[in-house]
Amino acid sequence: MLDASIRLSFEESEKAFLSSFACKAIDSRGRENDEESCFIRTCFQRDVDRITHCESFRRLKHKTQVFLSPANDHFRTRLTHTLEVVCTARCISRCLKLNENLTEAIALGHDLGHTPFGHSGEMVLNEISETGFHHASHSVRVVTKLEKNGEGLNLTKEVIDGILKHSKGKHGSATFDSADDSSLPLTVEAQVVRIADLVAYINHDVDDAIRAGIIKSTDLPPQAYEVLGDRHSIRIHNMIRDIIDNSENSDIIKMSNKMAEATSILKSFLYNEVYTRPEIDVAVQKSQNLLRQLAEWYIKNPDDLIKSLKHPMPEHQSFNRTLVDYLAGMTDDFALRRFQEIFVPHYYSLPELFKSKTEKSI
Structure with a gap:
């Protein structure tokens, strides 16, 4: 028999x-419940x-990283990005003698809320x-x-805090100047995940952009090339x-200041030469139009959304909150x-067509 x-x-x-x-672990602030x-x-x-083991983690495999719904199997997805963050963060934590388990948990959960x-x-x-x-x-x-039919995963407070504070924003920094910074996470491990996220995405976005031609x-800018290196x-x-x-x-x-400056230069290069390129912008506009049209459809046809939910809408939750949760949980696929089912004409046999109309009129 097992004991503790x-x-x-x-x-x-x-x-x-x-x-x-x-x-x-023994010093954890515990769980909500x-x-x-x-x-x-x-x-x-x-x-x-x-x-x-949660469903939201599995869905990351079909969510975009940079290249929208790529046909090439070797481009990163939100799931492979997450695994690369885990790998980088655990390495840093191990070498600094920090808690690898806490680091891994934050890294695994940091992008669970990403949209299609x-x-x-x-x-x-x-x-x-x-x-x-x-x-x-x-x-x-x-x-x-x-998660878990609306119950949540009841994670430790340190992991939830690290997930919340992992993001640096469009122009923000991945590091902190001092322990007095008001946005500082509860743990050093959360800081590790924040900087590992930067290391992972800046490098795999370069790699994917090269792969895409x-x-x-x-x-790559000479200063970034010379300081960071010539290979992935x-x-x-x-x-x-x-x-x-x-x-x-x-x-x-x-x-170091030197490495941070080179990293910043590479980030700017990616923004100007990759993220905002016309061909990528076209794909971005298409995906945004798709989501807007889905949202408009569900707002006009709320019963369609209610019927699509896996679990009943909470009694005191607004329709807008339910709609946002539903759209955010979607994968690209x-x-x-859903867009094709709603907006793209299909070939029907006459019995199927009349059956569909009859069902809607009941």
Whole structure:
């Protein structure tokens, strides 16, 4: 028969090995709803498992990263991006003797609230929502309100905080200047995920853009090329090594000024030469029009939305909130299918057509 000795041995190992800056499982602020501890897993290991097995995590495989619904199997999706963030964040945490389990849980959950069609979809939902929309806040809503038939995953407060504060915004920084920063997460591990997100997306977006033939490696700005490196793996290695060297024995996770400047130059290059290119902008406009038309359809035909819900709409929840939750949970594929079902004419046999009309009139 199992007892708690396995979990306790993990917790003792954390106390003995981890840095004083690490968040130990035994020091967790707990969960919104108290639970009995697991015999074999720490609270953060348990959160890793809950996120990995939830439906929202599986749907990330069909959500856009940068290239909208790509036919090429080798372009990143929101799921592969998440796994690359996990890989980078765990490496940094391990080297700094931080809590890898907490880091992994935050990294796995950080993009659960992303919309179909990436940030272009997020912009549309921000227009539609009566209270505004940001994927980080919606990721928290996913894990606290929407998963498990509306019960939520009941994650630890440290993981929820890290998910909420992982995003730096369009012009924001991935690092903090001091421990007095008001936006600082509860844990150093959350800072690791925030900077790992930057390392992952800036490098895989370059890699995907080269794969797509949009840019060549020789097009990269000289300063970025010279400081970061000339290959995908070298750039990742150099950035991770720099972060570790500049964050050791500190409660602030950061890059050197030289590395941060080169990274900023590469970000600007990607924005100007990749994200805003006309061919990508055309795809963005199409995806946004699709989501707007779906939203307009459901607003005019609310019963269609209610019938499409997996679970009944909560009694005191507004229709607008339900609509935003439904659209945000869609994958690219599902949004395209729903659009085709609603707006694209189909071939019908006469019996099917009359049956459909009869059902709608009842």
